[in-house]
Amino acid sequence: MDIPELGFSIEIGEITLTECETVNQFQGSKTQPPQFTRGYGLVFGMTERKAISMALVDRALRWAELGEDYLGAPAQDEEFVLYHCDNIQATGFLEHIKLPHYVDFQSELELIRKLRRDAQQMQEAAE
């Protein structure tokens, strides 16, 4: 804590935090090479699930900011998401994030590397 009168910081205690960053579907365009998008969650205490769920909701509701289209999907509606994401199916979705995904992620990684390589070559060729 910073005490302005004293001009230095003093420690008043420690707080355990759980931070979670998710790597999600990639996007890109002709001009911008494809890149993964991310979600972020930070919660008090040691609660992985809570941090994951926060990061998921964070990413889900950022669709407009990331320039994605509104498809009329319920998951793009803040109200719907916040009202309906507290059921047993949602728990299941969250739990399943704790399972490994390295096979499909690996496949996506290969693809995004290839696309970025192609994009770079195209750019170099253009220059």
Place this chain on the structure above:
Amino acid sequence: MKEYNFAYLDEQTKRMIRRAILKGLAIPGYQVPFASREMPMPYGWGTGGVQVSAAVLTPDDTLKVIDQGADDTTNAVSIRRFFQRTAGVAVTEKTGEASVIQTRHRIPEQALREGQIIVYQVPIPEPLRFLEPSEVETRKMHALEDYGLMHVKLYEDISQHGDIATAYAYPVKVEGRYVMDPSPIPKFDNPKLDMAAIQLFGAGREQRIYALPPYTKVVSLDFDDYPFQPTKADHACALCGSTSSYLDELITDDAGGRMFICSDTDYCATRVEDAA
């Protein structure tokens, strides 16, 4: 074995699931709705696959369960134990010895043979879901074979990224009729979908079952001038040296060190044993 009915589910439920499976086999690629039960595991951990396995298992079966190609991952271990406990069936890690294989995200490297059943765990059964959010609409599109939108998506991928931007759960067309999601297997596995074994797909949360009978024609969607490519990392397995199997990339230190190893643990271990 007195504590549970064989394979956990009651007989009526298993009959209901078997009817859905038979209907699925009769109409390859068509998503059959079924009354998915709550299972003693979270949705997303293979509740659909487990229900399908429970409905097809017999006491004489030998079960293999893999997740990401491996027999020793959490999901695989827990589902294998679940059936050991509730069905008392024999289990194996050997692809060739199993009569029923439940899988998440992979198809084994070793070709499956007639008489085997492979059960896929499916999170999102609807291949058109991310193009059309409404289930009423997607069902109509399937019924009318109205799949123009699917190719529009591939067209947009190429015009935007220079290539088809789907790496897993790559959509396929079944027997020239239904477009199907093969579950999130890497597209490397797509060519294997044309196989001798029976393939069953179970989505628990979404309450759908679909199936491919043996030797069903399964074609990955593409363009003539941008043909489908079953890609993998361009390396050999660091353990068994295979150059034809699907590889996982392992980061070994903080200095950028990495190694590539087979994702199919049984395939890799067998090759190492044979070489020794």
Place this chain on the structure above:
Amino acid sequence: MTPLLQVENLAKYYGARIGCTDVSFDLYPGEVMGIVGESGSGKSTLLNCLAGHLRPDQGAVRFATRSDGLRDTVTMSEPERRMLGRTDWAFVHQHARDGLRMNVSAGGNVGERLMAVNARHYGDIREQAIDWLGRVEITQDRIDDRPTAFSGGMQQRLQIARNLVTGPRLVFMDEPTGGLDVSVQARLLDLLRGLVRDMGLSAIIVTHDLAVVRLLADRLMVMKDGHVVETGLTDQVLDDPQHGYTQLLVSSVLQV
């Protein structure tokens, strides 16, 4: 010569209210027919019945299919009708956003119908898209832009390209120039006239704008309160209207 479209005794009711009733006509290949009338006259209801968007309560709409000759599209199965909708038929909506996919690039919009009839060569599809964008005066460098970035007139031209790319044999148009600025309308009409003439299109155009039919239509059908009150060659109907309502309609607009 056999007609391309044969409409017999068509009727559509909304409860006790008449949508349109007692409509019969033949449309021959290469012919453009205009349907005019005020709002609520039943012209849009009629068009939607003809194009298979609405199910009529009575009557037949026979279309000369490529394989089996005249077939009643009302009793045809839904898949067959949809197939016609993406091959031999085209439908140009008044509002371009109803007829376009707004979140798909211009090229993808034009390519969709080609892909729906199994075009599977990306390069060819793109080439055809570029060709068609050119024909509707959209430059090639806009091919990867989305319609949301286009002006109203451009969106409408894109919609036309998207519809005509598969060489349909019959085009339905619902107020194709409605909602556009006058100068933009003129340019679009000019373009449409060129396309109709060059491609020998058969079309049915619904509009309340007599200038549109004067330029495009060979024949006219005037509707009022769900009934056809007068039919004839365009010049004949516009220059020498017989029915009182037609006389009123013609006298109420400036001559072009």
